[in-house]
Amino acid sequence: MLRTTITKSYLQRTVRPLYPGRPKAMLLDSAWDRSVLIWPGMVAMKTTGDNVTLINGTGHPYGLFGEYIGGDGIDEPALRGVNALGVWTMGLNDEMEVLAPAFDTALTWTDPGNGTFLLAHGMTTGATRGKLVPAGTANASTRPIARVLKVSATKLTLGGLAGTV
Numbered sequence: 001m002l003r004t005t006i007t008k009s010y011l012q013r014t015v016r017p018l019y020p021g022r023p024k025a026m027l028l029d030s031a032w033d034r035s036v037l038i039w040p041g042m043v044a045m046k047t048t049g050d051n052v053t054l055i056n057g058t059g060h061p062y063g064l065f066g067e068y069i070g071g072d073g074i075d076e077p078a079l080r081g082v083n084a085l086g087v088w089t090m091g092l093n094d095e096m097e098v099l100a101p102a103f104d105t106a107l108t109w110t111d112p113g114n115g116t117f118l119l120a121h122g123m124t125t126g127a128t129r130g131k132l133v134p135a136g137t138a139n140a141s142t143r144p145i146a147r148v149l150k151v152s153a154t155k156l157t158l159g160g161l162a163g164t165v
Contacts, residue, residue, distance in 0.1 A: 043122030
């Protein structure tokens with residue numbers, strides 16, 4: 001359930017399980033300074049223990065944030081007063097929908113159309129840090145987080161990768 005004020009009752013989560021992955025109970029790393037707004041579906045990386053933070057250039061994609069942490073003016077862990085949150089991880093047969101603004105809509109997301117898949121990575125720097133970006137984007141994570149199964153202007157359908165968490 002997404003708890004919002006009446007003025008934001010139109011909001012919906014920007015990550016949706018279709019053929020569910022696994023939501024893992026994690027903790028927002030206490031070192032996270034909330035310098036970048038996080039929408040559900042942006043890329044998390046594991047730090048120590050059960051802690052996660054927004055992906056950066058030093059880590060690898062772990063999963064997709066399941067909650068708002070500042071995006072659209074909502075900070076669910078802060079509202080609860082507990083750093084607990086859900087992070088979606090996907091196995092090979094899992095599928096998720098991710099809505100903008102959790103992915104970079106300014107970039108070209110093109111289905112190769114030849115039986116192969118475009119891979120989604122997490123942006124590691126700048127104003128779009130944590131957003132999903134297509135393979136080959138400068139400053140993207142070295143490891144992909146998912147396969148892109150379908151693309152539209154406002155929605156990606158993602159599939160898991162073999163050997164993911």
